Amino acid sequence: MKDLSASLEDYLEIICNLLESSKSVKAVSIAKRLNISRASVSEALSKLAEKDLIVYEGHKGITITEKGLIQAQRVITKHNTLTAFFEQTLGINKSIAENNACRIEHVITEEVFDRLEKFQEFCNKNSEIINEFKKGYLTNSRNE
Amino acid sequence: MKDLSASLEDYLEIICNLLESSKSVKAVSIAKRLNISRASVSEALSKLAEKDLIVYEGHKGITITEKGLIQAQRVITKHNTLTAFFEQTLGINKSIAENNACRIEHVITEEVFDRLEKFQEFCNKNSEIINEFKKGYLTNSRNE
DNA sequence: ACAATTTGTTAGGCTTACCTTACAATTTTT
DNA sequence: AAAAATTGTAAGGTAAGCCTAACAAATTGT
Numbered sequence: 187m188k189d190l191s192a193s194l195e196d197y198l199e200i201i202c203n204l205l206e207s208s209k210s211v212k213a214v215s216i217a218k219r220l221n222i223s224r225a226s227v228s229e230a231l232s233k234l235a236e237k238d239l240i241v242y243e244g245h246k247g248i249t250i251t252e253k254g255l256i257q258a259q260r261v262i263t264k265h266n267t268l269t270a271f272f273e274q275t276l277g278i279n280k281s282i283a284e285n286n287a288c289r290i291e292h293v294i295t296e297e298v299f300d301r302l303e304k305f306q307e308f309c310n311k312n313s314e315i316i317n318e319f320k321k322g323y324l325t326n327s328r329n330e
Numbered sequence: 331m332k333d334l335s336a337s338l339e340d341y342l343e344i345i346c347n348l349l350e351s352s353k354s355v356k357a358v359s360i361a362k363r364l365n366i367s368r369a370s371v372s373e374a375l376s377k378l379a380e381k382d383l384i385v386y387e388g389h390k391g392i393t394i395t396e397k398g399l400i401q402a403q404r405v406i407t408k409h410n411t412l413t414a415f416f417e418q419t420l421g422i423n424k425s426i427a428e429n430n431a432c433r434i435e436h437v438i439t440e441e442v443f444d445r446l447e448k449f450q451e452f453c454n455k456n457s458e459i460i461n462e463f464k465k466g467y468l469t470n471s472r473n474e
Numbered sequence: 475a476c477a478a479t480t481t482g483t484t485a486g487g488c489t490t491a492c493c494t495t496a497c498a499a500t501t502t503t504t
Numbered sequence: 505a506a507a508a509a510t511t512g513t514a515a516g517g518t519a520a521g522c523c524t525a526a527c528a529a530a531t532t533g534t
Contacts, residue, residue: 193521214481226522228483233520244482245530276445286442293433301420308463315459319452337491358511370492372513388512389500 190237192292195261196220197230198239201248202258210247264291264299271306277320334381336436339405340364341374342383345392346402354391408435408443415450421464 190198200219204211217227235242239254250258265287272283294302309315334342344363348355361371379386383398394402409431416427438446453459 191520212481223523224482225524229521272442272445276442276449278442278445282439282441286437286439289437289439290434293430293437295426295430295433297426298416298420298422298430301416301422305420305463308466312459312462315456318456319449322452335490356511367493368512369494373491
């Protein structure tokens with residue numbers, strides 16, 4: 187189950203995101219979103235379909251399987267938590283936070299992620315920590 | 331200057347580490363450390379030498395250039411700080427912490443790293459934060 | 475309905491980073 | 505100094521992931 191490359195994980199994640207606003211997704215939207223060629227998307231989709239993570243029938247569009255959804259959601263959870271940690275706790279601006287989340291979500295392991303998730307929750311509930319950090323450590327740089 | 335692949339960054343980092351215990355390093359040590367073939371190391375070293383990050387003359391061994399040292403040290407700093415954050419703040423065991431540091435050090439951006447470094451410093455100086463976190467959030471899992 | 479546009483696929487290429495096998499060069503042992 | 509072992513390199517291969525160009529299929533506009 188956990189054998190996807192960073193690249194295929196990205197495709198799956200985007201498919202899942204795009205499916206939230208429409209019933210089915212076309213390959214060209216992915217190409218645009220990722221800024222890569224339709225040909226490359228076509229290849230990648232074949233791989234995902236082969237692994238039974240999506241159902242892909244050319245012009246009919248893409249749907250995600252149960253199996254695919256589970257994997258996509260795990261990545262999306264990582265994405266969101268990492269973004270929240272960078273943005274809310276570290277005080278990084280949103281686009282940089284997202285960008286780093288995108289990079290790290292594919293390489294962080296479960297153990298560390300689970301712990302970070304708890305830590306972020308903890309920081310969220312104890313906002314005085316964050317305030318203290320920002321007050322004392324971020325005096326001469328504002329990047330929020 | 332910042333154009334190294336994760337892989338080449340790893341080579342450079344290991345060379346730098348190995349140089350701490352000996353005046354010059356042989357390719358075979360790197361192969362053993364990374365568990366890859368001598369042939370692959372040979373190729374990678376040629377690339378690093380081409381970029382003027384190391385001086386490599388076959389059997390004479392490898393030395394690092396000024397330029398190479400600067401890049402290696404940046405990665406090593408990231409490695410150490412990430413490891414410290416995972417281990418000391420999140421309470422992850424050392425080998426998992428190191429493993430995740432290895433994965434993330436090549437993809438985290440400077441902005442986020444710099445901020446995390448400050449945050450880790452802050453957490454270190456305010457050990458009650460970590461204690462509180464560990465007390466309240468890590469009650470039924472011990473992984474330190 | 476049919477022409478134009480959009481979307482998808484195929485074929486052939488490129489790069490990175492690994493591999494094995496075989497050979498060359500160096501070092502070590504005896 | 506010769507044999508043995510170690511270390512390095514070259515050649516040829518694989519797989520992932522991207523590309524462009526050309527073509528095929530579907531959709532849209534009129």
